[in-house]
Amino acid sequence: MRELVYTGFMSLDGVVDSPGGGPGEEHRSGGWVFKDLEFVPEAWSLKGEELADTTALMFGRRSYEAFSPLWPSSEDHADYKELPKYVVSTTLSEDALVDGWGPTTILRSTEDVAALKEGDGGAIFIHGSAELARRLADEGLIDQYNLLVFPVLLGAGKSLFGRADRDKQMLALRESESYSNGILKLVYDVRR
Numbered sequence: 001m002r003e004l005v006y007t008g009f010m011s012l013d014g015v016v017d018s019p020g021g022g023p024g025e026e027h028r029s030g031g032w033v034f035k036d037l038e039f040v041p042e043a044w045s046l047k048g049e050e051l052a053d054t055t056a057l058m059f060g061r062r063s064y065e066a067f068s069p070l071w072p073s074s075e076d077h078a079d080y081k082e083l084p085k086y087v088v089s090t091t092l093s094e095d096a097l098v099d100g101w102g103p104t105t106i107l108r109s110t111e112d113v114a115a116l117k118e119g120d121g122g123a124i125f126i127h128g129s130a131e132l133a134r135r136l137a138d139e140g141l142i143d144q145y146n147l148l149v150f151p152v153l154l155g156a157g158k159s160l161f162g163r164a165d166r167d168k169q170m171l172a173l174r175e176s177e178s179y180s181n182g183i184l185k186l187v188y189d190v191r192r
Contacts, residue, residue: 002116003123004058006133007050007146009033010160016130017157032152043179046146046187051079055122058113061089063128068098086124088113088132110139117141130158137169138162144189145171151182 009019011032018026019033057080059067064087071077085104087097097104107113113136116124126133126142136142145160171188178184 001118002055002121003143004113004117004126004136004141005050005053005123005144005146006126006137006142006160007046008127008130008133008160009148009150011150011152011154011157013153013155014159014161015154015157016128016160017154028156032154033150036152037150037183038181040179040181040183043148043181043183043185046148046185050125050146053123054080054083054125056084056086056124058086058088058124058126058129058132060129060132061087061092063132064089064092065096067128068101072098072101086113086116088129110135110141113141114139130160133160134162138164138166140192142190144174144187147184147186147188149184149186 008016010016018031020031064085072081080102082102085102086107087104088107088110090108092106094106097106107116123144125146126136133142147160170191172191173186174189175187176185
């Protein structure tokens, strides 16, 4: 069985909206990851560590549409170029997929994601895609959260975690670290 890992940047109040501030990111504080904090290289080590475990990427439609014009030619994302990609969308058409960015498959439902997880292969990492992550978490399909939590309160924006009344879900802390600029690395396994 394959693991499904959500990885992302999150504000202290749970917002994951527009951390980079690039095209397609509409939050009024877009780019909050790179503003007002001293750059501490070790705070970004999680992103490098993830590369060794990433065998495929998964996106929701909006995140795919935001990342696909930029990541294929980005030196920062060169290691992801040839990895298989999965886009979970009921509306994205095959002709909207970007050429030259590795094999890309459209999954039409959470049932398709569950079937993919049942197959052979390594970890699939979800980048961005807050709405998709909430849906998959509600279906019990997320196995791990890799979070870099920033010392900022954004007050509004897309949250990683839903606010619907649902059963409690316990997490087990696998790894944590704090950095001199206030960023926290938190890696949680979802308890089943």
